[in-house]
Amino acid sequence: MKTDLRNRDDVAKLVHSFYDKIRINEEIGPFFNETIHDWDAHLEKLTDFWESNLFAIRNYYGNPPQVHVAVDQKFHHTVNPDIFGLWLNLWFETLEELFEGENVETLKFRSRKMGTVFMMAIYENRRQNPYDSTAQTKV
Template identity: 50%
Template sequence: MSEITNKEDVRVLVHTFYDKIRQNQLLGPIFNGHITDEEWPAHLSKLTDFWESNLFGVRTFRGSPSKAHIKVDKNLHHTISQDHFAQWLQLWFKTIDELYEGELATRAKEMARRMSTGQYIHIWQNRPEEFRN
């Protein structure tokens, strides 16, 4: 077991994780329905930049995850639930535990926990009133 030490480690984590996401019964249809096979390489690169930025404090990521999540929720008729984020988080933790240990692995888990909660709240706050339940 090794520690996360560089962008290549982050790339391995992100690619391994999203391979699991794409095959997951709950999450796979959502991700595969919004990201085409041709778009996945660029998306994985962007996600690698996102996690590199967050774990190493470098400015490689540009984008708005919140806007993307709100758009997906709208496309799914405002049906994204806490269960989706819980499954995402469980797979993230499992992938980290299979690949890495140490301070940055722990930080990646803590950040993901906070982000998943924040993203769900942001989605919920941006739903039309009739879809808030």
């Protein structure tokens, strides 16, 4: 019997299961595995992020659009909408496997919007800092 997400423990369970999938995925895994050196710290930060988002607790103070612009630069502008689509599919799949209810729908809605905002920040950065010949994805 599935329940809705109710607290930080539920968010932590979601985050851990999601990144288990991300890390072994051949397409998207390398972006994370080649960037994140301390997985415990990353999972704690992402639990803070989604707990803040869902339960209006302020314990995350980062700048995710800027972080994803930096990831796109590091990987020679290969972070494209397909990669965001893959991320969202794995996120939705994990949400639906573990939980059901209003907070599941809220997280789907908000993550979809965030994906667009992050991708737009990436495009804006590429416009301001035209990329080099190693780029594989053109705007």
